[in-house]
Amino acid sequence: GNEQYEINRFSEFSRNYREENLKATRFWSIFVPIINTLNELGNLLTLVFGAWGVMVSHLTIGELAALLTYVTLLNKPINRFNGLVNIIQSSGVSAKRIFQILDTKVEVKEKENAINLTSIQGNLKFEEMEFAYHNNQSVIRNFNLDIQPGMSVALVGSSGSGKSTVAKIAARFYDPQKGRVLLDGHDLQDISLSSLRFGEADATRTHIGIVPQETLLLYGTVRENIAYGKLDATDQEIEAAAKAANAHDFIMDFPDGYKSIIGEQGVKLSGGQRQRIAIARVLLKNPQIVILDEATSALDSESEQLIQESIKQLFKGRTSLVIAHRLSTIADVDLIVVLEKGEIVETGTHTELIAQGGRYAYLYELQFVKSGN
Numbered sequence: 001g002n003e004q005y006e007i008n009r010f011s012e013f014s015r016n017y018r019e020e021n022l023k024a025t026r027f028w029s030i031f032v033p034i035i036n037t038l039n040e041l042g043n044l045l046t047l048v049f050g051a052w053g054v055m056v057s058h059l060t061i062g063e064l065a066a067l068l069t070y071v072t073l074l075n076k077p078i079n080r081f082n083g084l085v086n087i088i089q090s091s092g093v094s095a096k097r098i099f100q101i102l103d104t105k106v107e108v109k110e111k112e113n114a115i116n117l118t119s120i121q122g123n124l125k126f127e128e129m130e131f132a133y134h135n136n137q138s139v140i141r142n143f144n145l146d147i148q149p150g151m152s153v154a155l156v157g158s159s160g161s162g163k164s165t166v167a168k169i170a171a172r173f174y175d176p177q178k179g180r181v182l183l184d185g186h187d188l189q190d191i192s193l194s195s196l197r198f199g200e201a202d203a204t205r206t207h208i209g210i211v212p213q214e215t216l217l218l219y220g221t222v223r224e225n226i227a228y229g230k231l232d233a234t235d236q237e238i239e240a241a242a243k244a245a246n247a248h249d250f251i252m253d254f255p256d257g258y259k260s261i262i263g264e265q266g267v268k269l270s271g272g273q274r275q276r277i278a279i280a281r282v283l284l285k286n287p288q289i290v291i292l293d294e295a296t297s298a299l300d301s302e303s304e305q306l307i308q309e310s311i312k313q314l315f316k317g318r319t320s321l322v323i324a325h326r327l328s329t330i331a332d333v334d335l336i337v338v339l340e341k342g343e344i345v346e347t348g349t350h351t352e353l354i355a356q357g358g359r360y361a362y363l364y365e366l367q368f369v370k371s372g373n
Helices: 003-055 061-102 163-170 193-198 222-229 235-244 248-252 271-285 301-315 350-356 359-371
Strands: 124-132 138-147 152-157 178-183 208-211 289-293 319-323 335-340 343-348
Touching (some): 003 061, 138 163, 138 343, 152 359, 163 289, 222 235, 222 271, 235 248, 235 271, 271 301, 335 359, 343 350, 350 359
Parallel strands (some): 152 319, 152 335, 208 289, 289 319
Antiparallel strands (some): 124 178, 335 343
């Protein structure tokens, strides 16, 4: 494996860190003694010349004592400054890094007069959309798609075809360079981010829920992680969401049920269990639009079947945008959109696309052969 390679990398970083610390230590080992020596030399010179002044009657003993006290008081702030120099240098490096983060430009900005949507129907429409990342090479081109309320749409295609990018634009994590995205006739850029992703404080539901491929779970109990979708949820609401997500049974198998600690990032749960917790969280959030980003791509067949049952509950009465590599999981959606190199090459239902014998049929056949079915 690459164990030795990683050991060498770590050793190199450690050596660089050690050398930089040795440089700093050498500097302070010279600087500090010099300052202390100068301070003591000042005391010595004051004492010598002051004693001479007393001997020739230019100074009294009291004046000499006062002069030595003044010199000592003067040395104290110099010694303090000596310690502050090191703190200032360290703080300067930290401050530079902090300001680099604070100065980072936000890619998605909210308009001053952005509107708040308290409720939506769920019509999501992409018009002549184009998008490119920082290298200015378009990853989405001439993208047109009208998703009606309550409709389930799947995006499929090869890796790098732009599926996840479309989903991120739909949730307005990015803004397209050309074209626009409409939600119930409103341009996403005209809608406040809090209204779009989180909903208003007095709203009964939030507008967009996302189930990512890599589920983000926090250290805490099962209940706390599900309730993250709705912080004021009751125990009855949490349990109902878990049952709808096929998570209740395995949760109750834990010694403490919903109060069981799942560990950092849910390390005590399997992949399928983590995904069902994520789906329960979204069900509790009760959004009108749901985005699933390859939610079953890394699961075994049994877990996938349970997730599929949970997803059916999630789709009921909601507009759904699904990204999937396993084409067997999207056979029942209302519309399948096939992407290649950022452009739509095919649209239709599973049956229609198989009959056409195009790109979708080719991808489906590849997976069919790989699975050995």
